[in-house]
Amino acid sequence: MQGVDPAWLPDEAFRPIGTRRTLIRGSGPLVDTVHGEVAQACERFGGSVSREPGLYDLVFELTGDDGYEGFTYECGDGCTTVTASGARGLLYGFFHVVRLGEAAFVREVQREEHRPEWALRMLDHWDNVAVHPVMGQVERGYAGGSLFWDDGRARGELERVRAYGRLLAACGINALAVNNVNVHATEARLLTDRLGEVADIAGALRPYGIRTHLSVNFAAPVLLGGLPTADPLDESVRAWWAETTARVYEAIPDFGGFVVKADSEGRPGPFAYERSHADGANMLAAALAPHGGTVHWRAFVYNHRQDWRDRTTDRARAAYDHFVPLDGEFADNAVLQVKHGPMDFQVREPVSPLIGAMPRTRLAVELQATQEYTGQQRHVCWLGPMWSEVLRFQVDGVSCVGELARGGLVAVSNVGDDPFWTGHPLAQANLYAFGRLAWQPDADPGGILDEWIRLTFGAEPAAGLHAIMDGSWRTYEKYTAPLGVGFMVQPGHHYGPSVDGYEYSPWGTYHFADRDGVGVDRSCATGTGYAGQYAKPWAEVYESPETCPDELLLFFHHVSYGHILHSGKTVIQHIYDTHFEGVEEVEAAGAVWASLAGSVDPARHARGTERLEEQLRSAREWRDQVNSYFFRKSGVPDAHGRRIH
Numbered sequence: 001m002q003g004v005d006p007a008w009l010p011d012e013a014f015r016p017i018g019t020r021r022t023l024i025r026g027s028g029p030l031v032d033t034v035h036g037e038v039a040q041a042c043e044r045f046g047g048s049v050s051r052e053p054g055l056y057d058l059v060f061e062l063t064g065d066d067g068y069e070g071f072t073y074e075c076g077d078g079c080t081t082v083t084a085s086g087a088r089g090l091l092y093g094f095f096h097v098v099r100l101g102e103a104a105f106v107r108e109v110q111r112e113e114h115r116p117e118w119a120l121r122m123l124d125h126w127d128n129v130a131v132h133p134v135m136g137q138v139e140r141g142y143a144g145g146s147l148f149w150d151d152g153r154a155r156g157e158l159e160r161v162r163a164y165g166r167l168l169a170a171c172g173i174n175a176l177a178v179n180n181v182n183v184h185a186t187e188a189r190l191l192t193d194r195l196g197e198v199a200d201i202a203g204a205l206r207p208y209g210i211r212t213h214l215s216v217n218f219a220a221p222v223l224l225g226g227l228p229t230a231d232p233l234d235e236s237v238r239a240w241w242a243e244t245t246a247r248v249y250e251a252i253p254d255f256g257g258f259v260v261k262a263d264s265e266g267r268p269g270p271f272a273y274e275r276s277h278a279d280g281a282n283m284l285a286a287a288l289a290p291h292g293g294t295v296h297w298r299a300f301v302y303n304h305r306q307d308w309r310d311r312t313t314d315r316a317r318a319a320y321d322h323f324v325p326l327d328g329e330f331a332d333n334a335v336l337q338v339k340h341g342p343m344d345f346q347v348r349e350p351v352s353p354l355i356g357a358m359p360r361t362r363l364a365v366e367l368q369a370t371q372e373y374t375g376q377q378r379h380v381c382w383l384g385p386m387w388s389e390v391l392r393f394q395v396d397g398v399s400c401v402g403e404l405a406r407g408g409l410v411a412v413s414n415v416g417d418d419p420f421w422t423g424h425p426l427a428q429a430n431l432y433a434f435g436r437l438a439w440q441p442d443a444d445p446g447g448i449l450d451e452w453i454r455l456t457f458g459a460e461p462a463a464g465l466h467a468i469m470d471g472s473w474r475t476y477e478k479y480t481a482p483l484g485v486g487f488m489v490q491p492g493h494h495y496g497p498s499v500d501g502y503e504y505s506p507w508g509t510y511h512f513a514d515r516d517g518v519g520v521d522r523s524c525a526t527g528t529g530y531a532g533q534y535a536k537p538w539a540e541v542y543e544s545p546e547t548c549p550d551e552l553l554l555f556f557h558h559v560s561y562g563h564i565l566h567s568g569k570t571v572i573q574h575i576y577d578t579h580f581e582g583v584e585e586v587e588a589a590g591a592v593w594a595s596l597a598g599s600v601d602p603a604r605h606a607r608g609t610e611r612l613e614e615q616l617r618s619a620r621e622w623r624d625q626v627n628s629y630f631f632r633k634s635g636v637p638d639a640h641g642r643r644i645h
């Protein structure tokens with residue numbers, strides 16, 4: 001599209017396919033999509049595409065349409081062949097060849113089987129239809145406005161929506177929710193009288209195999225249906241949902257299902273009727289079941305009106321305490337959607353113990369591509385390594401998160417109507433990495449990064465870009481909240497430092513720093529008992545400051561400033577050192593970026609320069625505020641005599 005960054009699908013990525021003779025066997029809408037992609041590449045680069053037998057360099061063959069998303073790939077005797085028994089599989093096989101580039105045709109490969117780890121690989125858009133007076137058009141959005149909505153109306157730019165679906169399919173994403181989980185009055189109507197607008201979006205995404213979902217308001221029977229109650233066990237309520245859902249499927253036959261945030265941060269839910277989360281989820285699951293749909297019930301439930309004086313209440317415990325007693329009570333087509341950590345997408349927090357504690361419930365793990373707490377797409381923060389650590393974490397010492405999340409992988413999207421899609425051009429890598437890890441959770445994140453760089457920027461700037469991005473998550477961690485304690489951000493918008501910003505608030509996000517030490521005691525022996533929610537060996541590891549990993553020490557323990565870390569440093573010296581180091585690493589990244597001016601598209605380079613300048617300013621502010629705060633609290637000087645205000 002003119003004026004929109006091509007991201008990881010520039011024309012040049014299609015040259016290897018576009019210069020060859022290609023045969024396509026099979027029929028159907030997604031096969032037509034593959035044919036159209038190949039034909040466009042051939043028109044540009046001089047190759048040919050046919051459906052007739054003959055001699056070919058490349059063959060795409062659909063052998064049936066059983067819904068399977070996997071494919072086989074092989075290369076030998078001068079021909080590369082992709083075979084699939086499902087149309088989506090053929091589409092993903094096509095993009096596999098695109099990613100391989102010229103290597104797909106010059107390297108002999110025995111028959112390989114490729115299949116996604118999860119059937120559901122989904123993005124949640126926190127897009128508001130009407131502009132919210134506080135959260136704006138996109139809640140926690142840092143890439144301009146919404147792709148779908150504009151100040152109360154459908155945006156209607158379906159060509160761009162289709163281009164978005166193409167980018168998502170190219171990295172393996174197959175589902176999308178088009179509106180915010182905080183469903184306000186205007187958004188609620190997408191379920192009924194504004195359903196046609198959702199159907200238009202679904203139609204634009206369908207050619208690339210993306211199933212559309214809706215976030216719904218639990219109180220919709222009252223708001224939209226005129227009923228006196230939304231009690232999930234009330235027969236009139238259940239009938240309303242069944243009838244309304246049937247109408248959704250009449251308009252969108254491949255509709256994926258509902259996403260629900262209930263009894264969380266003021267949203268309505270089943271608690272108002274003395275019903276459980278399972279009661280609420282199962283009511284919606286029953287309405288969706290005849291149509292093959294799924295309800296995604298978010299587990300982000302906690303007391304957001306906590307008394308900061310009360311150290312017995314622990315927000316980190318909340319999801320486990322609410323949902324573990326309900327294990328086995330959720331319907332088969334109900335998925336409990338669990339944030340990867342117990343708090344709220346911090347730069348460092350432990351994996352949620354809930355993920356390993358509900359073996360009879362389908363769980364989906366939720367990540368956050370939009371950088372709410374990791375620099376808001378003004379800072380370079382490549383999240384692939386963080387997500388990889390999460391997915392590889394062995395919750396019970398045996399099974400990793402990737403094996404336990406039977407309901408799929410979900411991320412909050414970082415995309416808006418920005419010409420670069422994600423605000424910061426380098427933030428595109430997080431969206432790409434989510435898709436690739438959702439397909440293959442044990443994939444090497446460094447390899448994914450290099451793949452994205454090669455596709456997006458080409459070979460010339462690759463080494464410099466890798467140097468800027470590869471350690472950027474840990475760089476961000478260094479100059480922000482230390483040792484897993486989290487938050488310390490400006491209240492409300494969450495950008496920039498405010499060490500005590502939430503310390504006396506009702507949100508449960510405390511660090512408890514005083515003149516002697518810092519951190520939250522979550523041990524069983526003397527604290528909130530949160531550490532005991534983990535299975536062995538982690539319950540034992542996290543229980544003691546002596547065995548707790550340094551990077552999570554202040555999440556699990558309140559320790560003195562003189563406490564010696566496993567690294568050999570004191571807590572206070574670690575705080576000073578990492579904050580100085582983090583700024584130095586941002587300075588170095590800026591210098592590398594500047595050196596790439598001749599090998600990166602000028603518009604991309606200008607945007608990146610602007611963002612890196614802001615990152616450096618912000619990193620210095622973080623360094624100075626955090627170091628000064630803890631120097632004034634502790635009275636302990638920096639061992640190296642550096643300036644602390």
